[in-house]
Amino acid sequence: MADTHSTTRPRSNAARICTILGFVFAVVAVIVLPPFFGLAGVVLGVVGAMKGDKPLGWYAAAASVAGAVLGMVLAAAILNA
Template structure:
């Protein structure tokens, strides 16, 4: 049963679901992409970041940026590693 609020009082609203779960998952996947399987983890991090941005999460832009950086830098590191390994 709800009671009306008194004069001059704001009605109480339920707390917003202000979670950054997908953004944090995207950031973690972007960091993992630096070391291990950049295409897989980098793209998964970007997808999590975009979904988080559509949900309005605060850290979504950071997640997208970290995931793109992890994808690009991880690919460069992998290319340098394998090129050095097979160049003799």
């Protein structure tokens, strides 16, 4: 019989939803309120990664940071033009 215990936790639907929302907030952060949506995306990505959606959760968190930075740079460029 196979060993049913493993060191990785199974991915849950809640983890996948958090990860997807993290990516969505990363895109929204480029356009609207970059610090708010960027931070929310980072939190959701980390929660998704901790709940079992390991690589994609971390990618969502990184994408949210990049989206927030890009959004702030674009806002500064537009306001100073």
